[in-house]
Amino acid sequence: MKNRVNRVVLVGTGAVGSSYAFAMLNQGVAEELVLVDLNKEKSEGDAMDLNHGMPFAPSPTKIWFGDYSDCGQADLVVLCAGANQKPGETRLDLVEKNTKIFKNIVAEVMGSGFDGIFLVATNPVDILTYAVWQFSGLPKERVIGSGTILDTARFRFLLGDYFNVDTRNVHAYIVGEHGDTELPVWSHADIGGKPITKIIEENDTYMQEDLDSLFLNVRDAAYHIIQRKGATFYGIAMGLVRLTKAILHNENSILTVSAYLDGEYGQQDIYIGVPAIVNRNGIRDVVELELTEGELQKFGHSADVLRKVMQSVFGNQ
Known part of the structure:
Protein backbone atom coordinates (compact mmCIF):
# COMPACT_ATOMS: atom_id res chain seq x y z
CA MET A 1 0.00 0.00 0.00
CA LYS A 2 1.17 3.50 -0.80
CA ASN A 3 1.60 5.53 2.38
CA ARG A 4 3.93 8.22 1.00
CA VAL A 5 2.28 11.31 -0.44
CA ASN A 6 3.65 14.26 -2.37
CA ARG A 7 3.88 17.25 -0.04
CA VAL A 8 4.57 20.76 -1.28
CA VAL A 9 5.27 23.60 1.15
CA LEU A 10 4.62 27.10 -0.19
CA VAL A 11 6.48 29.88 1.63
CA GLY A 12 4.90 33.25 0.93
CA THR A 13 1.18 33.59 0.17
CA GLY A 14 1.15 36.98 -1.50
CA ALA A 15 -0.22 37.46 -5.01
CA VAL A 16 2.16 34.95 -6.65
CA GLY A 17 1.97 32.38 -3.84
CA SER A 18 -1.83 32.39 -3.52
CA SER A 19 -2.20 32.22 -7.34
CA TYR A 20 0.15 29.21 -7.32
CA ALA A 21 -1.89 27.53 -4.56
CA PHE A 22 -5.12 28.12 -6.52
CA ALA A 23 -3.59 26.70 -9.73
CA MET A 24 -2.20 23.71 -7.79
CA LEU A 25 -5.66 22.89 -6.45
CA ASN A 26 -7.27 23.33 -9.88
CA GLN A 27 -4.79 20.96 -11.51
CA GLY A 28 -4.66 18.42 -8.65
CA VAL A 29 -0.86 18.25 -8.71
CA ALA A 30 0.03 17.32 -5.09
CA GLU A 31 -1.68 15.40 -2.32
CA GLU A 32 -0.62 17.88 0.37
CA LEU A 33 -0.10 21.63 0.14
CA VAL A 34 1.10 23.56 3.19
CA LEU A 35 0.90 27.37 3.31
CA VAL A 36 3.56 29.20 5.36
CA ASP A 37 3.57 32.98 5.76
CA LEU A 38 4.31 35.67 8.35
CA ASN A 39 0.76 36.93 7.86
CA LYS A 40 -0.91 34.05 9.66
CA GLU A 41 -4.48 35.33 9.39
CA LYS A 42 -4.29 35.91 5.64
CA SER A 43 -2.79 32.46 5.02
CA GLU A 44 -5.33 30.76 7.28
CA GLY A 45 -8.02 32.51 5.25
CA ASP A 46 -6.38 31.31 2.03
CA ALA A 47 -6.35 27.71 3.29
CA MET A 48 -10.03 27.93 4.27
CA ASP A 49 -11.00 29.51 0.96
CA LEU A 50 -9.09 26.92 -1.08
CA ASN A 51 -10.55 24.03 0.92
CA HIS A 52 -14.07 25.29 0.20
CA GLY A 53 -13.34 24.75 -3.51
CA MET A 54 -12.29 21.12 -2.94
CA PRO A 55 -15.60 19.61 -4.14
CA PHE A 56 -14.86 21.12 -7.57
CA ALA A 57 -11.19 20.02 -7.75
CA PRO A 58 -10.04 17.19 -10.07
CA SER A 59 -8.56 15.27 -7.11
CA PRO A 60 -8.40 15.77 -3.34
CA THR A 61 -5.58 17.92 -1.94
CA LYS A 62 -5.04 18.30 1.79
CA ILE A 63 -4.38 22.03 2.31
CA TRP A 64 -3.53 23.72 5.60
CA PHE A 65 -1.76 26.70 7.11
CA GLY A 66 1.42 25.38 8.69
CA ASP A 67 4.93 26.31 9.76
CA TYR A 68 8.52 25.45 8.91
CA SER A 69 8.37 22.15 10.82
CA ASP A 70 6.09 20.89 8.00
CA CYS A 71 9.07 21.15 5.61
CA GLY A 72 10.72 18.10 7.19
CA GLN A 73 8.42 15.76 5.24
CA ALA A 74 8.15 17.93 2.13
CA ASP A 75 9.24 16.85 -1.34
CA LEU A 76 9.29 20.41 -2.60
CA VAL A 77 9.53 23.84 -0.96
CA VAL A 78 8.40 26.69 -3.21
CA LEU A 79 9.72 30.13 -2.26
CA CYS A 80 7.44 33.04 -3.18
CA ALA A 81 8.20 35.23 -0.14
CA GLY A 82 9.99 38.56 -0.23
CA ALA A 83 9.61 42.17 -1.37
CA ASN A 84 7.80 42.76 -4.67
CA GLN A 85 9.03 44.74 -7.65
CA LYS A 86 7.54 48.23 -7.52
CA PRO A 87 6.82 50.50 -10.51
CA GLY A 88 10.14 51.90 -11.75
CA GLU A 89 12.20 49.20 -9.99
CA THR A 90 14.19 46.52 -11.81
CA ARG A 91 14.31 42.97 -10.50
CA LEU A 92 17.97 43.51 -9.57
CA ASP A 93 16.99 46.43 -7.28
CA LEU A 94 15.41 43.89 -4.92
CA VAL A 95 18.55 41.86 -4.33
CA GLU A 96 19.72 43.04 -0.90
CA LYS A 97 16.26 43.10 0.69
CA ASN A 98 15.36 39.64 -0.51
CA THR A 99 18.74 38.00 0.13
CA LYS A 100 18.41 38.89 3.85
CA ILE A 101 14.84 37.55 3.97
CA PHE A 102 15.93 34.32 2.25
CA LYS A 103 18.84 33.66 4.60
CA ASN A 104 16.37 33.39 7.50
CA ILE A 105 13.80 31.38 5.53
CA VAL A 106 16.32 28.82 4.26
CA ALA A 107 17.77 28.39 7.77
CA GLU A 108 14.26 27.65 9.10
CA VAL A 109 13.49 25.20 6.27
CA MET A 110 16.78 23.31 6.62
CA GLY A 111 16.35 23.26 10.42
CA SER A 112 13.26 21.07 9.90
CA GLY A 113 15.37 18.29 8.35
CA PHE A 114 14.23 19.14 4.82
CA ASP A 115 15.94 17.02 2.15
CA GLY A 116 13.88 17.74 -0.95
CA ILE A 117 13.99 20.28 -3.77
CA PHE A 118 13.80 24.07 -3.55
CA LEU A 119 11.90 25.93 -6.26
CA VAL A 120 12.59 29.67 -6.16
CA ALA A 121 10.26 32.26 -7.73
CA THR A 122 11.14 35.49 -5.91
CA ASN A 123 13.07 38.18 -7.82
CA PRO A 124 15.83 38.64 -8.72
CA VAL A 125 15.32 34.93 -9.23
CA ASP A 126 18.75 33.96 -10.62
CA ILE A 127 20.62 35.58 -7.74
CA LEU A 128 18.20 34.34 -5.07
CA THR A 129 18.42 30.80 -6.44
CA TYR A 130 22.19 30.99 -6.09
CA ALA A 131 21.67 32.32 -2.54
CA VAL A 132 19.36 29.40 -1.64
CA TRP A 133 21.95 26.95 -2.98
CA GLN A 134 24.66 28.63 -0.85
CA PHE A 135 22.52 28.92 2.29
CA SER A 136 21.01 25.41 2.10
CA GLY A 137 24.07 23.31 1.30
CA LEU A 138 21.91 21.14 -0.99
CA PRO A 139 23.32 19.76 -4.25
CA LYS A 140 23.01 22.23 -7.14
CA GLU A 141 20.52 20.05 -9.04
CA ARG A 142 18.05 20.27 -6.14
CA VAL A 143 17.88 24.07 -6.13
CA ILE A 144 15.94 25.39 -9.13
CA GLY A 145 14.82 28.90 -10.03
CA SER A 146 11.80 29.71 -12.18
CA GLY A 147 14.35 31.40 -14.47
CA THR A 148 13.01 32.35 -17.89
Missing part, protein backbone atom coordinates in the same frame (compact mmCIF):
# COMPACT_ATOMS: atom_id res chain seq x y z
CA ILE A 149 10.06 29.93 -17.85
CA LEU A 150 7.59 32.83 -17.91
CA ASP A 151 9.60 34.85 -20.46
CA THR A 152 9.63 31.76 -22.70
CA ALA A 153 5.86 31.38 -22.27
CA ARG A 154 5.32 35.05 -23.15
CA PHE A 155 7.59 34.58 -26.18
CA ARG A 156 5.70 31.51 -27.39
CA PHE A 157 2.35 33.22 -26.83
CA LEU A 158 3.29 36.34 -28.82
CA LEU A 159 4.87 34.28 -31.63
CA GLY A 160 1.74 32.12 -31.84
CA ASP A 161 -0.35 35.28 -31.99
CA TYR A 162 1.86 36.82 -34.71
CA PHE A 163 1.92 33.70 -36.92
CA ASN A 164 -1.69 32.76 -36.03
CA VAL A 165 -0.87 29.26 -34.74
CA ASP A 166 -1.51 27.51 -31.42
CA THR A 167 1.12 28.73 -28.94
CA ARG A 168 1.68 25.11 -27.88
CA ASN A 169 3.07 24.36 -31.36
CA VAL A 170 5.63 27.16 -31.07
CA HIS A 171 9.03 25.99 -29.83
CA ALA A 172 11.29 28.86 -28.80
CA TYR A 173 13.38 29.85 -25.80
CA ILE A 174 14.30 32.97 -23.90
CA VAL A 175 17.58 32.47 -22.03
CA GLY A 176 19.82 34.48 -19.71
CA GLU A 177 18.87 36.65 -16.76
CA HIS A 178 15.17 36.81 -15.94
CA GLY A 179 15.32 40.54 -16.55
CA ASP A 180 16.60 43.28 -18.79
CA THR A 181 19.53 41.36 -20.34
CA GLU A 182 17.61 38.23 -21.37
CA LEU A 183 17.74 37.18 -25.02
CA PRO A 184 15.71 35.24 -27.58
CA VAL A 185 17.32 32.20 -29.20
CA TRP A 186 16.15 32.88 -32.75
CA SER A 187 18.54 30.25 -34.12
CA HIS A 188 16.48 27.48 -32.44
CA ALA A 189 12.95 28.93 -32.73
CA ASP A 190 10.53 26.90 -34.82
CA ILE A 191 6.85 26.35 -35.49
CA GLY A 192 5.89 22.75 -36.15
CA GLY A 193 9.54 21.94 -36.84
CA LYS A 194 10.04 24.75 -39.39
CA PRO A 195 12.58 27.39 -38.34
CA ILE A 196 11.06 30.85 -37.84
CA THR A 197 13.99 32.36 -39.75
CA LYS A 198 12.95 30.21 -42.75
CA ILE A 199 9.28 31.21 -42.42
CA ILE A 200 10.08 34.93 -42.64
CA GLU A 201 12.48 34.34 -45.55
CA GLU A 202 9.75 32.62 -47.55
CA ASN A 203 6.80 34.88 -46.70
CA ASP A 204 6.71 38.66 -47.22
CA THR A 205 3.86 38.98 -44.72
CA TYR A 206 6.32 38.49 -41.86
CA MET A 207 9.32 40.71 -41.07
CA GLN A 208 12.33 40.51 -38.77
CA GLU A 209 11.53 44.06 -37.55
CA ASP A 210 8.19 42.76 -36.23
CA LEU A 211 9.98 39.93 -34.43
CA ASP A 212 12.50 42.32 -32.87
CA SER A 213 9.61 44.45 -31.60
CA LEU A 214 7.82 41.31 -30.38
CA PHE A 215 10.87 40.36 -28.29
CA LEU A 216 10.95 43.81 -26.67
CA ASN A 217 7.33 43.25 -25.60
CA VAL A 218 8.40 39.93 -24.06
CA ARG A 219 11.35 41.46 -22.23
CA ASP A 220 9.37 44.43 -20.90
CA ALA A 221 6.09 42.60 -20.26
CA ALA A 222 6.45 42.74 -16.46
CA TYR A 223 6.87 46.53 -16.53
CA HIS A 224 3.72 46.92 -18.65
CA ILE A 225 1.70 44.64 -16.34
CA ILE A 226 3.01 46.23 -13.12
CA GLN A 227 2.10 49.66 -14.50
CA ARG A 228 -1.45 48.48 -15.15
CA LYS A 229 -2.26 46.19 -12.20
CA GLY A 230 0.59 46.53 -9.71
CA ALA A 231 2.10 43.05 -10.03
CA THR A 232 2.37 39.98 -12.26
CA PHE A 233 1.19 36.71 -10.77
CA TYR A 234 -1.09 34.49 -12.92
CA GLY A 235 1.50 33.64 -15.58
CA ILE A 236 4.34 32.88 -13.16
CA ALA A 237 1.98 30.87 -10.91
CA MET A 238 1.08 28.61 -13.85
CA GLY A 239 4.76 28.31 -14.75
CA LEU A 240 5.53 27.21 -11.19
CA VAL A 241 2.78 24.59 -11.33
CA ARG A 242 4.21 23.34 -14.63
CA LEU A 243 7.60 22.96 -12.93
CA THR A 244 6.01 21.29 -9.89
CA LYS A 245 4.37 18.70 -12.17
CA ALA A 246 7.64 18.06 -13.98
CA ILE A 247 9.33 17.39 -10.62
CA LEU A 248 6.66 15.39 -8.78
CA HIS A 249 5.67 13.33 -11.85
CA ASN A 250 9.30 12.64 -12.82
CA GLU A 251 8.62 13.92 -16.32
CA ASN A 252 12.13 14.60 -17.68
CA SER A 253 10.59 17.70 -19.30
CA ILE A 254 12.73 20.41 -20.87
CA LEU A 255 11.92 23.79 -19.32
CA THR A 256 13.82 27.07 -19.20
CA VAL A 257 14.78 27.33 -15.55
CA SER A 258 17.47 29.05 -13.55
CA ALA A 259 20.07 26.30 -13.35
CA TYR A 260 23.65 26.16 -12.07
CA LEU A 261 26.21 26.26 -14.88
CA ASP A 262 29.50 24.44 -14.52
CA GLY A 263 31.13 25.14 -17.88
CA GLU A 264 28.01 25.01 -20.05
CA TYR A 265 27.71 27.98 -22.43
CA GLY A 266 31.23 28.95 -21.30
CA GLN A 267 29.94 30.01 -17.86
CA GLN A 268 30.94 28.89 -14.39
CA ASP A 269 29.48 29.20 -10.87
CA ILE A 270 26.29 31.02 -11.79
CA TYR A 271 22.55 30.36 -11.83
CA ILE A 272 20.94 31.63 -15.04
CA GLY A 273 17.99 30.81 -17.33
CA VAL A 274 18.69 27.91 -19.72
CA PRO A 275 16.75 24.91 -21.04
CA ALA A 276 17.18 22.00 -18.65
CA ILE A 277 15.76 18.50 -18.16
CA VAL A 278 13.67 18.50 -14.97
CA ASN A 279 12.60 15.36 -13.08
CA ARG A 280 12.03 13.92 -9.57
CA ASN A 281 15.67 14.55 -8.65
CA GLY A 282 15.59 18.19 -9.79
CA ILE A 283 17.74 19.21 -12.75
CA ARG A 284 18.97 16.10 -14.54
CA ASP A 285 20.94 17.94 -17.24
CA VAL A 286 21.41 21.39 -18.70
CA VAL A 287 20.57 21.37 -22.42
CA GLU A 288 23.43 23.14 -24.16
CA LEU A 289 22.08 24.68 -27.37
CA GLU A 290 24.51 25.58 -30.13
CA LEU A 291 24.14 29.37 -30.07
CA THR A 292 25.24 31.73 -32.80
CA GLU A 293 28.24 33.93 -32.05
CA GLY A 294 25.93 36.92 -31.46
CA GLU A 295 23.66 34.94 -29.12
CA LEU A 296 26.63 33.62 -27.16
CA GLN A 297 27.97 37.17 -26.72
CA LYS A 298 24.59 38.40 -25.45
CA PHE A 299 24.35 35.42 -23.11
CA GLY A 300 27.85 36.20 -21.79
CA HIS A 301 26.81 39.82 -21.20
CA SER A 302 23.71 38.66 -19.29
CA ALA A 303 25.87 36.41 -17.10
CA ASP A 304 28.34 39.26 -16.48
CA VAL A 305 25.53 41.57 -15.30
CA LEU A 306 24.30 38.91 -12.85
CA ARG A 307 27.84 38.17 -11.67
CA LYS A 308 28.50 41.84 -10.85
CA VAL A 309 25.40 42.01 -8.68
CA MET A 310 26.24 38.66 -7.07
CA GLN A 311 29.70 39.87 -6.13
CA SER A 312 28.19 42.82 -4.28
CA VAL A 313 26.19 40.31 -2.19
CA PHE A 314 28.46 37.28 -1.88
CA GLY A 315 31.90 38.76 -2.62
CA ASN A 316 34.26 37.06 -5.06
CA GLN A 317 33.38 33.39 -5.14
